[in-house]
Amino acid sequence: MVGWCQRSPARGALGKWRAATPRATGERPLLRRLPAALRAAPPPAARPAPDIRPGPASRPAGNMALREAASGGCSLHWPRVLLFGDSITQFSFQQGGWGASLADRLVRKCDVLNRGFSGYNTRWAKIILPRIIRKGNSLDSPVAVTIFFGANDSALKDENPKQHIPLAEYAANLKSMVWYLQRAGVPGSRVVLITPPPLWEAAWEQECLLQGCRLNRLNSVVGEYAGACSQVAQDCGVDVLDLWTLMQKDTQDFSSYLSDGLHLSPKGNEFLFSHLWPLIEKKVSSLPLLLPYWRDVAEAKPELSLLGDGDH
Amino acid sequence: MVGWCQRSPARGALGKWRAATPRATGERPLLRRLPAALRAAPPPAARPAPDIRPGPASRPAGNMALREAASGGCSLHWPRVLLFGDSITQFSFQQGGWGASLADRLVRKCDVLNRGFSGYNTRWAKIILPRIIRKGNSLDSPVAVTIFFGANDSALKDENPKQHIPLAEYAANLKSMVWYLQRAGVPGSRVVLITPPPLWEAAWEQECLLQGCRLNRLNSVVGEYAGACSQVAQDCGVDVLDLWTLMQKDTQDFSSYLSDGLHLSPKGNEFLFSHLWPLIEKKVSSLPLLLPYWRDVAEAKPELSLLGDGDH
Numbered sequence: 001m002v003g004w005c006q007r008s009p010a011r012g013a014l015g016k017w018r019a020a021t022p023r024a025t026g027e028r029p030l031l032r033r034l035p036a037a038l039r040a041a042p043p044p045a046a047r048p049a050p051d052i053r054p055g056p057a058s059r060p061a062g063n064m065a066l067r068e069a070a071s072g073g074c075s076l077h078w079p080r081v082l083l084f085g086d087s088i089t090q091f092s093f094q095q096g097g098w099g100a101s102l103a104d105r106l107v108r109k110c111d112v113l114n115r116g117f118s119g120y121n122t123r124w125a126k127i128i129l130p131r132i133i134r135k136g137n138s139l140d141s142p143v144a145v146t147i148f149f150g151a152n153d154s155a156l157k158d159e160n161p162k163q164h165i166p167l168a169e170y171a172a173n174l175k176s177m178v179w180y181l182q183r184a185g186v187p188g189s190r191v192v193l194i195t196p197p198p199l200w201e202a203a204w205e206q207e208c209l210l211q212g213c214r215l216n217r218l219n220s221v222v223g224e225y226a227g228a229c230s231q232v233a234q235d236c237g238v239d240v241l242d243l244w245t246l247m248q249k250d251t252q253d254f255s256s257y258l259s260d261g262l263h264l265s266p267k268g269n270e271f272l273f274s275h276l277w278p279l280i281e282k283k284v285s286s287l288p289l290l291l292p293y294w295r296d297v298a299e300a301k302p303e304l305s306l307l308g309d310g311d312h
Numbered sequence: 313m314v315g316w317c318q319r320s321p322a323r324g325a326l327g328k329w330r331a332a333t334p335r336a337t338g339e340r341p342l343l344r345r346l347p348a349a350l351r352a353a354p355p356p357a358a359r360p361a362p363d364i365r366p367g368p369a370s371r372p373a374g375n376m377a378l379r380e381a382a383s384g385g386c387s388l389h390w391p392r393v394l395l396f397g398d399s400i401t402q403f404s405f406q407q408g409g410w411g412a413s414l415a416d417r418l419v420r421k422c423d424v425l426n427r428g429f430s431g432y433n434t435r436w437a438k439i440i441l442p443r444i445i446r447k448g449n450s451l452d453s454p455v456a457v458t459i460f461f462g463a464n465d466s467a468l469k470d471e472n473p474k475q476h477i478p479l480a481e482y483a484a485n486l487k488s489m490v491w492y493l494q495r496a497g498v499p500g501s502r503v504v505l506i507t508p509p510p511l512w513e514a515a516w517e518q519e520c521l522l523q524g525c526r527l528n529r530l531n532s533v534v535g536e537y538a539g540a541c542s543q544v545a546q547d548c549g550v551d552v553l554d555l556w557t558l559m560q561k562d563t564q565d566f567s568s569y570l571s572d573g574l575h576l577s578p579k580g581n582e583f584l585f586s587h588l589w590p591l592i593e594k595k596v597s598s599l600p601l602l603l604p605y606w607r608d609v610a611e612a613k614p615e616l617s618l619l620g621d622g623d624h
Contacts, residue, residue, distance in 0.1 A: 102410070111426070302436050
């Protein structure tokens with residue numbers, strides 16, 4: 001919320017207002033629809049000539065405050081959530097994407113960083129992971145990591161040998177990555193494995209035909225990889241989001257979750273986010289809101305509120 | 313794109329395919345609508361029992377490869393774009409938000425970090441900026457920074473003295489921030505100032521009344537602050553996106569750009585992104601795609617492709 005008027009409502013009303021403010025709800029703006037009468041635009045105002053008197057031209061007095069702030073306040077540590085995966089991760093900030101939804105939900109608490117690599121399988125992912133998360137810097141250690149591969153690994157060997165990874169190696173690669181993270185200071189309690197979503201073969205076959213090749217994946221095979229992923233999670237004691245199973249639960253029509261038979265549609269993004277959020281939330285629940293809520297900033301001496309102890 | 317079949321089309325077709333692939337276009341999935349016949353879902357497949365032989369239970373052989381990768385490959389430097397502002401920035405990862413659109417457009421090139429602080433004005437922003445961007449670490453220096461304040465500063469003093477900032481101080485604060493960034497290693501060529509959007513008074517007044525107060529902003533006053541912001545940009549030699557003017561250009565109806573008279577609607581987010589992108593693009597145009605396109609990974613020895621020179 002940008003802000004309201006100064007006059008406070010009565011104490012009782014204030015309590016209610018504070019409880020309903022964006023502070024408690026993620027600080028969302030009010031997006032409710034307005035009466036039609038209000039939707040008529042006022043005529044654009046001509047901009048008045050600016051009346052700026054910014055003080056000395058070379059260095060305004062404010063720079064002193066900046067220097068004081070730099071010396072008096074601690075650098076803010078901004079925690080990170082890492083999304084590591086293939087194209088379904090790389091595309092997760094498209095409109096309505098599950099990555100963007102996470103970033104929005106976690107605003108002022110941590111960054112959500114996209115480490116999705118379109119087309120990659122776990123053999124390649126395992127090689128690059130140490131370039132993405134280094135050992136030895138606990139401050140850089142993410143508070144949560146999603147590992148979301150399998151859609152490429154499960155490609156049929158005969159039709160797509162470049163991306164295909166044998167089932168046993170897929171499982172071993174996932175285990176390697178979980179173990180690497182642990183050695184890099186990311187305990188298993190911060191890790192979520194995500195299985196590939198089910199494949200809608202009819203639609204994906206159309207995509208393949210458009211590229212001059214035959215259907216190169218089968219849903220039943222993807223299911224084997226999803227099972228292996230779940231088994232690895234169980235073996236390693238980490239969370240798993242079994243998308244393949246959840247999207248087919250109770251024989252539901254999962255076609256609407258996919259845009260091209262393989263990647264997620266807007267509805268699929270929403271589905272993934274709704275199931276992933278509870279797993280992420282428990283890993284980040286202790287994170288504070290970074291820097292104070294604007295109503296809590298001391299008006300006369302804002303530095304007292306804003307140059308805090310490093311976290312908030 | 314997760315991936316296709318192995319068989320390559322003919323050379324001519326390959327060139328065409330490569331040009332049209334996600335590599336060139338931002339690697340977007342194909343979201344076109346599919347024929348109705350394809351939308352009928354296949355019956356969910358029962359998941360086959362996983363057949364996993366991941367090697368030794370304690371430490372799979374893959375860990376050796378991970379250690380080799382960690383020692384042989386350089387840590388990837390992931391550039392950053394920082395969005396510094398008030399609630400219009402903080403909410404920019406909501407569905408269709410301009411921040412999420414930037415992050416999607418820049419995926420595999422840099423992170424887009426939300427440093428939006430709902431309700432903040434430039435007096436407070438100036439104090440916290442050194443806690444967000446420290447001097448002395450050129451690697452951490454962002455490749456682009458947006459500074460987007462004014463919607464709170466321009467609140468009417470009598471109705472909202474807590475957030476109100478006098479016009480001259482607003483301009484001085486913006487200058488201070490640009491100068492601080494320069495001393496912190498972020499030259500003006502990487503900075504974009506954004507003026508507050510126009511205020512749709514009728515709608516915002518309704519919001520104010522709902523909170524028990526009177527209209528606490530005026531569009532004409534916001535226009536003065538927008539003018540001051542543009543003047544600062546000119547004085548400092550940095551880019552400016554004058555949203556206040558652009559949204560009212562040619563006496564257009566700007567009401568649809570706002571959700572509550574002050575914050576951006578989905579259409580307003582799209583408008584902002586479409587005008588901001590050209591300014592950001594020229595600052596990040598030299599950034600490489602991080603890590604190789606999947607078709608370029610050497611199949612027999614993927615390490616050769618993936619353990620690169622530190623950047624890509």
